Amino acid sequence: MNQKHAIKNGRLILEENATVPVTQREVQSNFSVYEALRVIDRHVVHLDDHIARLNSSASQIGLNLPPVPWQEWIDRLIRRDRLSDATMRILVYGGLSATVFITWESLLTYPDNFYEKGVDVTTYHGERFLPTCKTSNLLLSYLALNDAHSKGAFEALLVDRQNQVLEGTRSNFYMIRDNTLYSAPDELILSGVTRISVLRAAKELGLTVSFTPVRLDELWSSGTMFLSSTSMAAMPISAVDGRTVPCDIPLVLKIRDLVRLWEAE
């Protein structure tokens, strides 16, 4: 296989040189923000939304991000490594001058039967620091996801001190009940780029949207639950903490199909 490349501050480098010094204070303190992007047919999906969120994350923690010609830098990497479909990652470390990396890996996809049968999730008590901000302060998410994987589950749902189920470690979380889609309000979660499309799809399908968090004890009630993310689109949930839950899978897949359809717009 040919060697992979990456972008560092606009320049093409070998991916193996996409490194940061462990002696730098911003690295030691993970003073950084990031985005995960979906490249389909050489085209980055919803780039403007991702960059808007990156800027918002940076601004919330006082990370000074200079203007970057994102499309140009990304295209440079796409051309160099002849990418068609890929999952791309923008990572910005702060400091006196910010360091911007763009790296990629194979497009993250999930087996068809995940969508057809739904996935298992677990619950994990913990609150993200600066929930509206996509920073590298990810240890809680890392530990919660490892816990889920160790139990054979696909994702962990993060539950706060008020027993509100807010989001997944790398996804947004929803419940549909009585023709209403429930999702935690923007100020309590990392509002995903895909969530914008999910909410639009829900309205398109005649659902009412309520920005009310689902409570822990409601997880095993009669609602249809699902996750969303850039790589998942909409992913049905069929079990929570090892207990099967009902799920209107065709409804979730309708949402998924609309989300994917709008990616091509």
Add this chain to the structure above:
Amino acid sequence: MNQKHAIKNGRLILEENATVPVTQREVQSNFSVYEALRVIDRHVVHLDDHIARLNSSASQIGLNLPPVPWQEWIDRLIRRDRLSDATMRILVYGGLSATVFITWESLLTYPDNFYEKGVDVTTYHGERFLPTCKTSNLLLSYLALNDAHSKGAFEALLVDRQNQVLEGTRSNFYMIRDNTLYSAPDELILSGVTRISVLRAAKELGLTVSFTPVRLDELWSSGTMFLSSTSMAAMPISAVDGRTVPCDIPLVLKIRDLVRLWEAE
């Protein structure tokens, strides 16, 4: 100046090569633990205590740390760079196999007048994730300290949701009042290696020790407050959020002197 070196997994490398790949999941999620050590006259102070805490931190987050001949690796670096006094940092990234770095910088010291006059601190609302664990999940501490610096202060005190003043961003926090030294209980804070000596010194000086957190509204009462850390030993506090507070500085310096005296043991 000669080039600095570092240790990576036991091997001497140039410090500039002490880097981590931004494509590694453990780096992206700061799945890592660390210690800051004081090297005085080619000798690491309280190495066993630091390693015990490093192991405890690693264990708490499930980071698998193989046995390491710490003294040998540290001595290798001390000899190579002819170090006499230095501040040394152990940093361990987790993963399938852990990556261990040892780096150093000039000994972190503070001007005499910080000790003679006391330092200004600020208060900052925020709770550390896994408070008993010294991980790289440091964004809260980074932002709190930046906030303190922007106000001309030396350190920020972290205040929890119950308005308990638990610790500094890189220090432990104490108040002495009515012949009693108050310090937050071990389970709510990162219990510093220097704190062991501070508690011992307090007893030596005839103080009672109470593991009770100071409350936010008590900060401007008549107690003597100070910080402790590996580099500070014991540092008197003379102002909080811009308001001068009383401080029995000679008493704090007695504690500092005992802490430093015991380092040579």
